[in-house]
Amino acid sequence: MGETLPFALDRIHKLIQRTWPTASKPQRHLLQVWHENIYITTAGMFSLAPMACVIHMCCADKVLYSVDYPFCSHEDGLQFMRQLRDSGMINDEDFLNIAHKNAERLLDVRVAEENEVGMEETEEEESLG
DSSP states (O other): OOTTHHHHHHHHHHHHHHHSOGGGSOSSOHHHHHHHHOOEEOTTOOOHHHHHHHHHHHOGGGEEOOOOTTTSOHHHHHHHHHHHHHHSSSOHHHHHIIIIIHHHHHHTOOOOTTOOOSSOOOHHHHHHO
């Protein structure tokens, strides 16, 4: 989730704007560079509150789903993505972008059409729900 940078970004930007001498300030300010060049991964921080901050500070088109394997399980990542989808925090298009389309665009890779791995619930999960 950006190694806490999204949570401190506004403060860092304001500090730079206030303290750096005008002559040494870069041509592009931090927020411009952030929004144009930085992508954030979920990595293994599977919690909706930090995700809300990341989406607010980065926009959903700069967020990539990922799992910090072996430190986190793929099952936990899938459960998180289900929670995100069902939370109402993002729309369907943003969900698909985070799930795979942002990675496809950034990394020039494609999810195979015949890929059967997805968000469908298993029979066990359906019986619990």
